[in-house]
Amino acid sequence: MKAAVVQFPGSNCDRDMAVALEASGADVQIVWHKDNGLPDGIDLVAIPGGFSFGDYLRCGAIAANSPVCRAIVDHAERGGYVLGVCNGFQVLTETGLLPGALLRNAGLKYICRTVGLKVETSASAYTEGYTAGSEIGVPIAHHDGNYFADDDVVTRLQGEDRVAFTYTDNPNGSRADIAGILSENRRVLGMMPHPERAFEESHGNTDGQRLFAGLMGQLASA
Amino acid sequence: MQEPAITQDLISAHGLSPSEYDRILEIIGREPTFTELGIFSAMWNEHCSYKSSKKWLRTLPTEGPQVICGPGENAGIVDIGDGQCIVFKMESHNHPSYIEPYQGAATGVGGILRDVFTMGARPIAAMNSLSFGEPGHPKTRQLVHGVVEGVGGYGNCFGVPTVGGEVRFHPAYNGNCLVNAFAAGLADTDKIFYSAASGVGMPVVYLGAKTGRDGVGGATMASAEFDDTIEDKRPTVQVGDPFTEKRLMEATLELMATGAVISIQDMGAAGLTCSAVEMGDKGGLGVKLNLEAVPQREDNMTAYEMMLSESQERMLMVLKPELEAEARAVFEKWDLDFAIVGETIPEDRFLILHNGEVKADLPLATLSGSAPEYDRPWVETPPAEDLADVPNIDPIDGLKALLSSPNYAAKQWVYDQYDSQVMADTIRQPGQGAGIVRVHGTAKAIAFTSDVTPRYVKANPVEGGKQAVAEAYRNLTSVGATPLATTDNMNFGNPEKPEIMGQFVGAIKGIGEAVAALDMPIVSGNVSLYNETDGQGILPTPTIGAVGLLKSHDEMILGTARDGHVALLIGETAGHLGQSALLAEVFNREDGDAPAVDLDAEKRHGDFIRQNRQWIDACTDLSDGGLALAAFEMAEAANTGVTLDAADTQTLFAEDQARYLVACNFDKAEALMAAAGQAGVPIQAVGKFGGSDITMGGISAPLTDLAALYRGTFADTFA
Numbered sequence: 001m002k003a004a005v006v007q008f009p010g011s012n013c014d015r016d017m018a019v020a021l022e023a024s025g026a027d028v029q030i031v032w033h034k035d036n037g038l039p040d041g042i043d044l045v046a047i048p049g050g051f052s053f054g055d056y057l058r059c060g061a062i063a064a065n066s067p068v069c070r071a072i073v074d075h076a077e078r079g080g081y082v083l084g085v086c087n088g089f090q091v092l093t094e095t096g097l098l099p100g101a102l103l104r105n106a107g108l109k110y111i112c113r114t115v116g117l118k119v120e121t122s123a124s125a126y127t128e129g130y131t132a133g134s135e136i137g138v139p140i141a142h143h144d145g146n147y148f149a150d151d152d153v154v155t156r157l158q159g160e161d162r163v164a165f166t167y168t169d170n171p172n173g174s175r176a177d178i179a180g181i182l183s184e185n186r187r188v189l190g191m192m193p194h195p196e197r198a199f200e201e202s203h204g205n206t207d208g209q210r211l212f213a214g215l216m217g218q219l220a221s222a
Numbered sequence: 223m224q225e226p227a228i229t230q231d232l233i234s235a236h237g238l239s240p241s242e243y244d245r246i247l248e249i250i251g252r253e254p255t256f257t258e259l260g261i262f263s264a265m266w267n268e269h270c271s272y273k274s275s276k277k278w279l280r281t282l283p284t285e286g287p288q289v290i291c292g293p294g295e296n297a298g299i300v301d302i303g304d305g306q307c308i309v310f311k312m313e314s315h316n317h318p319s320y321i322e323p324y325q326g327a328a329t330g331v332g333g334i335l336r337d338v339f340t341m342g343a344r345p346i347a348a349m350n351s352l353s354f355g356e357p358g359h360p361k362t363r364q365l366v367h368g369v370v371e372g373v374g375g376y377g378n379c380f381g382v383p384t385v386g387g388e389v390r391f392h393p394a395y396n397g398n399c400l401v402n403a404f405a406a407g408l409a410d411t412d413k414i415f416y417s418a419a420s421g422v423g424m425p426v427v428y429l430g431a432k433t434g435r436d437g438v439g440g441a442t443m444a445s446a447e448f449d450d451t452i453e454d455k456r457p458t459v460q461v462g463d464p465f466t467e468k469r470l471m472e473a474t475l476e477l478m479a480t481g482a483v484i485s486i487q488d489m490g491a492a493g494l495t496c497s498a499v500e501m502g503d504k505g506g507l508g509v510k511l512n513l514e515a516v517p518q519r520e521d522n523m524t525a526y527e528m529m530l531s532e533s534q535e536r537m538l539m540v541l542k543p544e545l546e547a548e549a550r551a552v553f554e555k556w557d558l559d560f561a562i563v564g565e566t567i568p569e570d571r572f573l574i575l576h577n578g579e580v581k582a583d584l585p586l587a588t589l590s591g592s593a594p595e596y597d598r599p600w601v602e603t604p605p606a607e608d609l610a611d612v613p614n615i616d617p618i619d620g621l622k623a624l625l626s627s628p629n630y631a632a633k634q635w636v637y638d639q640y641d642s643q644v645m646a647d648t649i650r651q652p653g654q655g656a657g658i659v660r661v662h663g664t665a666k667a668i669a670f671t672s673d674v675t676p677r678y679v680k681a682n683p684v685e686g687g688k689q690a691v692a693e694a695y696r697n698l699t700s701v702g703a704t705p706l707a708t709t710d711n712m713n714f715g716n717p718e719k720p721e722i723m724g725q726f727v728g729a730i731k732g733i734g735e736a737v738a739a740l741d742m743p744i745v746s747g748n749v750s751l752y753n754e755t756d757g758q759g760i761l762p763t764p765t766i767g768a769v770g771l772l773k774s775h776d777e778m779i780l781g782t783a784r785d786g787h788v789a790l791l792i793g794e795t796a797g798h799l800g801q802s803a804l805l806a807e808v809f810n811r812e813d814g815d816a817p818a819v820d821l822d823a824e825k826r827h828g829d830f831i832r833q834n835r836q837w838i839d840a841c842t843d844l845s846d847g848g849l850a851l852a853a854f855e856m857a858e859a860a861n862t863g864v865t866l867d868a869a870d871t872q873t874l875f876a877e878d879q880a881r882y883l884v885a886c887n888f889d890k891a892e893a894l895m896a897a898a899g900q901a902g903v904p905i906q907a908v909g910k911f912g913g914s915d916i917t918m919g920g921i922s923a924p925l926t927d928l929a930a931l932y933r934g935t936f937a938d939t940f941a
Binding site: 009010012013015016019020049050051053054055056109110111112113139141143194196197199202203204 | 371374375378379380381463464465466468469472556557634637638639640641642643644645646647648649660775
C-alpha cells in the first residue's frame with residue numbers, strides 16, 4: 001500500500017501520521033504542498049494535523065487552494081482514498097470533498113484531551129476494524145473542531161450512514177456530536193480526533209490502531 | 223531624516239544613568255548619535271547585560287561530565303548518550319505578559335523555542351511556570367485567560383508538546399505576573415551550532431520574518447519598574463506569528479544540514495543589535511551592516527528603529543559564501559526572507575550604514591564586553607521569626623481548603639489548552655509531576671519539571687533556593703529519571719534595594735549548593751529583575767527547570783496506586799509547618815521559617831528510589847500540602863480511596879523535605895522496607911489505598927466529593 005502524507009508549511013502532525021502509517025505497513029512518501037501532482041500509484045493520501053498556513057483566517061482555507069490539493073481532489077474523484085485528521089478534516093471541508101465546516105469550539109478554548117468516541121459505522125475501510133456502536137478513546141487537540149452543517153446535510157449524512165464517529169460527551173459543540181464523516185463513496189474520511197496519537201503502548205492507548213489496520217487490510221486486498 | 227539631539231531627558235528615557243552615559247563618552251570620545259545611544263541602551267540594559275547579577279551568576283556550578291555547553295550560548299546542552307543531546311533553557315517574559323497577556327506570553331514561548339533551534343536542535347518539549355496575583359484581584363482573570371491562551375496559541379501552532387509547568391497565585395504578583403517559558407530540543411552532538419562568527423568578509427545574512435516597529439525598546443522596558451504609565455508601554459510588546467516561527471525552524475534545520483552555516487544567532491531582545499554584536503564579539507571580528515538591505519514590513523523605518531526592533535521570528539547568520547545558492551533555495555522553499563545585510567570585517571568595529579550614511583560606528587568588543595557590572599549592596603535576609611502555634615484541625619477540612627484553592631487544585635483547565643501530545647512521543651502529560659517525552663525512535667525518554675516555592679524563598683532565600691532544586695530533583699526521581707542538569711530563571715524585584723539584592727544573593731547560594739550536591743549543574747538561565755509595581759516587589763521566584771534521563775522504558779515509574787496497595791512514606795517527618803500551604807490557605811498566615819533542606823538526605827533518598835524501582839508501582843514527592851495532599855492526589859489519579867493512619871495536623875500537612883510517597887503491594891512493600899533498612903533510609907507504612915473514601919485519622923469524606931472539588935476549583939474560579 002502506498003501512502004502520501006501531505007506537508008503544508010504549518011503541518012505539525014505529518015511525521016506522526018507517517019510513523020503510524022509506516023508502522024501499519026504502508027510505503028509512505030511526504031508530498032510538499034507546492035507539488036502539482038501526487039507520486040504515481042498512491043493509494044491513500046493522508047492530510048495531517050497542524051496549522052497549514054497559520055490558519056489565522058478560516059482553518060484550511062488557504063491550504064485548500066494549494067497545488068497539491070487540486071491533485072488530491074482529482075485523486076478522490078478517481079476513487080482514491082483520502083484521510084484528513086484534524087487540520088486535514090478542515091482542509092477537506094474547504095476543498096468541498098466533504099460537506100460542512102469546522103467552527104470555533106463552543107467553549108472558545110483550545111482543547112487537548114482524550115475523548116470518548118462512538119464508532120457509528122463499520123462500513124468503511126477506516127472503520128471496519130471496529131464494531132459499530134463500540135466506544136473508543138482518542139485524543140483531540142483543536143481550537144476549531146465544532147462541526148457544522150445545515151439540517152439537510154446532517155440528516156443526509158446520518159441517513160446514508162456516513163457519520164463515522166460521534167463524541168460520547170461532545171467537547172466542542174459539534175452538531176449531532178459529529179467527530180468524523182465519510183464521503184459518498186466512503187473513501188474519504190475526515191475526523192477531528194487523532195488516531196495516530198492513540199497508536200502505540202507508550203501513548204497509553206492503542207484504540208487508533210485498528211483504523212490504520214483496517215485501511216491496510218482493505219487497500220492491500222484492493 | 224534628522225535624528226533627535228542627545229539631551230539629558232533622552233538619555234534617561236533610554237534607561238541609562240548619568241554615570242553610564244559618561245562611560246559611553248569615555249569609550250567613544252565623542253557624543254553618540256541617536257542610533258548609537260539606542261544601541262548602548264539595548265546592550266547595557268539589565269535584561270541583556272546582566273549587570274546586577276553577573277557577579278553572582280558566576281558562582282554557580284555549571285560543569286559536569288554530562289555538560290556539553292554551559293551558560294553563555296543561546297541555551298545549555300547536556301549529553302544523553304548515543305551521540306545525542308538535549309538543548310534547553312528557560313526564559314522570562316514577565317513585563318510584556320502583564321502589559322499584553324496573549325502576545326507577551328506567546329512571544330515568550332517563541333523566543334525560547336528560537337533559542338533552542340538556533341543551536342541545531344528540534345524542540346521536543348515545552349513547559350511554563352506562571353505566577354499570577356490573587357484569584358480575586360480584578361486583573362488576574364484577564365491575565366490567566368490571556369497568558370494561557372498565548373502560551374497555547376504559540377506552542378500548539380508551532381507544534382511542540384507542552385508537558386509540564388506550574389501555576390501559582392499570590393497577592394505579591396497582583397501588579398506583576400511572571401511568565402517563565404522553558405523549551406528543550408533534541409540534537410545530534412556532532413551537529414550543534416554556535417554563535418561565534420569566523421572568517422573575514424563572510425556574508426551576514428538576515429533570515430525569517432520582516433522587521434517592523436514592534437518591540438522597539440522592549441528590552442529597556444523589561445528592565446524598568448512598572449508604574450501607572452504602564453498602559454503607554456503596550457506598543458513595546460511584540461506580536462508573535464507561530465506559523466512563521468514553525469517555517470523558520472524547519473528552514474533553519476534544513477539550512478544547517480546543507481553545511482552553509484558558519485554561525486547563527488536568533489534575534490531576541492534588542493534584535494539586530496544584540497545578535498550582530500554577539501556573533502562578532504564571540505568570533506573576535508567586527509560587523510558591518512547595510513540597513514537598506516534589511517527586509518522591512520513598514521515604510522520609512524529609521525536606522526534606530528531597525529537596530530532596536532524586536533520583531534519576532536528572525537535570525538542572523540554568517541554564511542559560507544560558496545553555498546549561498548543552496549541556502550537561499552531553502553528559505554525560498556519556505557517562503558521566508560533571506561537577505562545579505564552585511565559582512566564580517568577584520569577590525570573591531572560595529573559599523574551601521576543606512577543608504578550610505580554612517581548611523582553608528584562603535585568599537586564592537588568594547589560595546590559587548592564593557593557593559594557596566596555592578597556589585598550592588600545587599601543585606602542578608604534576617605532569620606525568620608519562630609512559627610506561632612498552629613492549632614490542630616480536622617484533616618478533611620484542611621484538605622478541602624487546599625483543594626478549593628487554585629494553587630493546589632487540578633490545573634487541567636490550563637493544560638487542556640496546550641497540545642501536550644503533538645509529535646506523538648509524549649509519555650506523561652502535564653498535571654502530574656514531571657512530564658516525559660520519548661526520544662523519537664529510541665527507547666530513551668527525557669523527564670522535565672519546573673519548580674520553586676516562592677514563600678520559602680522569601681522567608682529564607684538560601685534554603686528556599688535549595689528547596690527549588692531539591693523539589694525538581696524529587697519530581698524527576700519520582701518517575702524514575704536520573705537528573706542531568708538545570709536551567710534557572712531568576713525573577714526578583716528591584717536589585718537596587720539591598721534587601722532584594724540580598725534575596726537574590728541568598729537564592730543563588732542555595733541553588734549553587736543544591737545543584738552541586740545533587741549533580742545537576744546549571745547550564746543556562748535568565749535573570750528578570752525590577753519585577754515591582756509602585757515599589758512593591760514580587761515574591762522572590764527563582765524558577766528551576768530541570769531535565770532528567772530515562773535510559774529505557776524499564777526505568778520509568780509510571781504506575782498508579784491500586785486497591786490494597788500499601789502507602790509507604792520515605793524520609794523523615796519532623797512536622798515542619800512554617801511557610802506551609804496549610805498555613806497559607808487555612809490560616810491565612812505566612813510565618814515561620816522555610817523547611818531546611820538536607821541535601822545528603824535528598825541524594826540518598828533519590829538514589830534509593832532509582833535503585834529500588836522494581837518494588838515501586840507509583841511514586842510522588844511530598845511538597846506543598848505534605849502527606850495529606852500527596853496521598854489524595856495519588857488516590858485520585860488511581861480513582862481509589864486511601865486511609866492514612868495519622869490524625870495530627872503536623873504529620874499530615876508538614877512540608878519536611880526529602881520525602882516521597884510510594885504505593886505498592888504488600889510483598890513489594892516488605893522488600894522495599896528491607897532495602898531501606900539496609901540503606902539507612904527512613905521508611906514507614908502510613909496507610910493503605912482502597913475503598914471509596916479519603917480517610918485521615920478516622921475522619922472520612924467520599925473520594926468523589928473531594929475529586930469534584932479538586933477538579934472543579936480552577937474552572938469555577940476562572941472559566
